[in-house]
Amino acid sequence: MSAAKNFSLAEINQLDHASFVRGVGPVFEHSPWIAEATWIQRPFADFAQLHLALCQTVTEAGDARQLALIRAHPDLVGRAALTGTLTRESTGEQIGAGLNQLTPAEIALFQKNNADYQAKFGFPFVICARLNKKTAILAGFERRLNNPQAQEIKTALVEIFKIAELRLRDLIAD
Numbered sequence: 001m002s003a004a005k006n007f008s009l010a011e012i013n014q015l016d017h018a019s020f021v022r023g024v025g026p027v028f029e030h031s032p033w034i035a036e037a038t039w040i041q042r043p044f045a046d047f048a049q050l051h052l053a054l055c056q057t058v059t060e061a062g063d064a065r066q067l068a069l070i071r072a073h074p075d076l077v078g079r080a081a082l083t084g085t086l087t088r089e090s091t092g093e094q095i096g097a098g099l100n101q102l103t104p105a106e107i108a109l110f111q112k113n114n115a116d117y118q119a120k121f122g123f124p125f126v127i128c129a130r131l132n133k134k135t136a137i138l139a140g141f142e143r144r145l146n147n148p149q150a151q152e153i154k155t156a157l158v159e160i161f162k163i164a165e166l167r168l169r170d171l172i173a174d
Helices: 009-014 017-027 033-041 047-059 063-071 079-083 088-096 104-121 134-144 149-171
Strands: none
Touching (some): 009 017, 017 033, 017 149, 047 149, 079 088, 104 149
């Protein structure tokens, strides 16, 4: 799907299964299974119903699939960002948060935080970068590292739902 392609909700509702998965699938990082499972619920009355249906698919997917979704997200300022192999969506989100303009010391701090978080929870730190900047993200690491794993899973999913909403808004023309 090209970055410039926007669909109306009516067009989304008309898409065949494969086209829906191609178009809506990238709303969730490397997890087209969510769009695959949600397609059957068409037609969607409005944007909110579509977003809710996608999120409900995740909520009902069970712990293993939820963890797989969380693990599909890249580390912030991680190897994929530094080597230019992030998805188009993640690249834009990290740039929007100013994470492409860090000093070497800030990069090292992000990498340390990523490693500490991954070691404690077994999945990457997920935050909606488009709604945060570098300082808020670093504060989020510090605050969330004190949480129990169950709370962090819930927090990561809430952040993923925010990311998905913004990506879906980019996809659907008003």
